[in-house]
Amino acid sequence: MKAIGQKIWAIAEGYIPSYSTGPEPAMTSHETACILNTSDEIAHVTFTLYFSDQDPIGPYLIDVPARRTKHVRFNDLKDPQPVPLATDYACLIESDVPIVVQHTRLDSRQAENALLSTMAFPASGSIL
Amino acid sequence: MKAIGQKIWAIAEGYIPSYSTGPEPAMTSHETACILNTSDEIAHVTFTLYFSDQDPIGPYLIDVPARRTKHVRFNDLKDPQPVPLATDYACLIESDVPIVVQHTRLDSRQAENALLSTMAFPASGSIL
Amino acid sequence: MKAIGQKIWAIAEGYIPSYSTGPEPAMTSHETACILNTSDEIAHVTFTLYFSDQDPIGPYLIDVPARRTKHVRFNDLKDPQPVPLATDYACLIESDVPIVVQHTRLDSRQAENALLSTMAFPASGSIL
Amino acid sequence: MKAIGQKIWAIAEGYIPSYSTGPEPAMTSHETACILNTSDEIAHVTFTLYFSDQDPIGPYLIDVPARRTKHVRFNDLKDPQPVPLATDYACLIESDVPIVVQHTRLDSRQAENALLSTMAFPASGSIL
Numbered sequence: 001m002k003a004i005g006q007k008i009w010a011i012a013e014g015y016i017p018s019y020s021t022g023p024e025p026a027m028t029s030h031e032t033a034c035i036l037n038t039s040d041e042i043a044h045v046t047f048t049l050y051f052s053d054q055d056p057i058g059p060y061l062i063d064v065p066a067r068r069t070k071h072v073r074f075n076d077l078k079d080p081q082p083v084p085l086a087t088d089y090a091c092l093i094e095s096d097v098p099i100v101v102q103h104t105r106l107d108s109r110q111a112e113n114a115l116l117s118t119m120a121f122p123a124s125g126s127i128l
Numbered sequence: 129m130k131a132i133g134q135k136i137w138a139i140a141e142g143y144i145p146s147y148s149t150g151p152e153p154a155m156t157s158h159e160t161a162c163i164l165n166t167s168d169e170i171a172h173v174t175f176t177l178y179f180s181d182q183d184p185i186g187p188y189l190i191d192v193p194a195r196r197t198k199h200v201r202f203n204d205l206k207d208p209q210p211v212p213l214a215t216d217y218a219c220l221i222e223s224d225v226p227i228v229v230q231h232t233r234l235d236s237r238q239a240e241n242a243l244l245s246t247m248a249f250p251a252s253g254s255i256l
Numbered sequence: 257m258k259a260i261g262q263k264i265w266a267i268a269e270g271y272i273p274s275y276s277t278g279p280e281p282a283m284t285s286h287e288t289a290c291i292l293n294t295s296d297e298i299a300h301v302t303f304t305l306y307f308s309d310q311d312p313i314g315p316y317l318i319d320v321p322a323r324r325t326k327h328v329r330f331n332d333l334k335d336p337q338p339v340p341l342a343t344d345y346a347c348l349i350e351s352d353v354p355i356v357v358q359h360t361r362l363d364s365r366q367a368e369n370a371l372l373s374t375m376a377f378p379a380s381g382s383i384l
Numbered sequence: 385m386k387a388i389g390q391k392i393w394a395i396a397e398g399y400i401p402s403y404s405t406g407p408e409p410a411m412t413s414h415e416t417a418c419i420l421n422t423s424d425e426i427a428h429v430t431f432t433l434y435f436s437d438q439d440p441i442g443p444y445l446i447d448v449p450a451r452r453t454k455h456v457r458f459n460d461l462k463d464p465q466p467v468p469l470a471t472d473y474a475c476l477i478e479s480d481v482p483i484v485v486q487h488t489r490l491d492s493r494q495a496e497n498a499l500l501s502t503m504a505f506p507a508s509g510s511i512l
Contacts, residue, residue: 004138004220004251010388012453012486012503013418034141036178036218050420050453069140069178069218090420090453090484092388100218100249102140118246118374118502119140121484123388132266132348132379162269164306164346197268197306197346228346228377230268246374246502247268260394260476260507290397292434292474325396325434325474356474356505358396374502375396
């Protein structure tokens with residue numbers, strides 16, 4: 001199968017609410033980077049997190065097997081360190097094979113959930 | 129009328145909640161791929177579903193007549209098999225004429241609905 | 257000021273809920289195409305609506321003055337005919353000067369609102 | 385680090401609700417332009433706001449340090465003047481180094497929040 005997508009993606013809006021309402025883990029407030037690897041090779045993906053007032057943190061290492069999708073919760077990232085809650089961040093995503101990345105947030109701070117989603121920004125071809 | 133769009137699209141975020149609140153079918157939790165075919169020819173579209181821990185399933189065959197839109201609910205896909213609920217998936221969409229694809233989810237697990245939508249990722253021109 | 261954007265855009269997901277909750281008009285369920293014209297010339301814009309089971313309807317004529325934005329509610333379109341409620345549709349948007357188009361829906365069928373938004377698909381350069 | 389993104393972006397949908405529900409400032413209705421600057425240079429960014437019935441206002445000057453993200457609330461813009469509430473607007477964003485821009489709205493007019501987000505439209509390469 002052909003590889004679909006780009007090797008560099010960016011999510012500018014990152015924010016994990018500090019509390020949640022409803023049954024865990026489905027209703028826990030979370031942000032997700034959904035990665036699709038249609039190729040026949042494993043994708044070695046790295047996340048680098050950017051903040052407003054400190055140096056970037058990373059790389060976080062994530063493997064996505066061939067012909068698989070992986071929905072990565074930022075809440076679950078542990079190494080090199082957990083993502084701080086209630087803090088503005090952004091994320092640069094780099095892969096050695098083309099992938100597609102979509103960004104979703106479930107916000108359950110109040111009794112009823114709110115959802116957002118957007119394709120991440122595919123940066124290949126626009127790097128200066 | 130000229131054909132608008134691309135022949136290959138990807139949705140990286142797929143997840144159908146396993147339960148719903150409110151009157152069916154309008155308020156049933158669902159994910160939709162909205163397809164627009166502005167051309168003068170029928171579009172023969174295939175969906176291939178990707179998962180985190182099993183091989184891809186498909187193709188699902190969907191025809192979109194000339195100068196028509198079709199809003200395909202993933203919940204309604206039956207052949208070769210229904211889409212599992214409460215399971216992460218992604219979707220590759222291929223067509224023999226250019227189309228436009230937009231992705232929407234209605235989540236009615238709680239009393240009040242949540243909505244998300246984004247254009248799918250247009251992959252033509254970025255295939256390696 | 258330079259013109260920003262494209263001359264052809266598409267929104268594949270269209271659906272105006274048939275009822276609403278809350279004070280009108282702010283909380284009336286509606287879909288909006290937000291148009292930005294940064295150029296020094298008036299933009300003559302046409303909407304063509306596509307359906308699942310009937311021929312397209314249009315053109316709807318909309319002028320956006322130079323250096324202005326216009327947020328067009330599909331609910332307010334009257335000529336050649338109103339947009340049917342609770343009906344799947346899609347929209348092709350054409351302009352004689354480059355514009356930017358973003359799509360938003362407010363769904364107030366239930367007591368608490370749901371919102372979605374995405375950039376429309378910029379089709380120029382991908383027309384076959 | 386290489387610079388990712390584009391130098392010109394547009395958000396066509398702007399609207400800050402005039403009231404809110406819930407604890408401030410987290411639950412205050414707001415719109416945000418999330419900017420990511422992955423480069424090694426400070427990004428000098430300007431916002432220009434467009435309206436439906438008056439001339440554009442700006443520039444608003446915003447600096448984003450090297451390797452940082454800044455999530456700019458439109459509610460907080462003060463100079464040359466605050467953004468009017470309950471008013472349709474759009475925003476042109478220009479930077480001297482490539483950046484990535486994502487748009488988010490939290491609407492807390494009702495008891496339960498609604499969220500929307502989309503990548504802004506990257507205009508570089510499509511300027512006429």
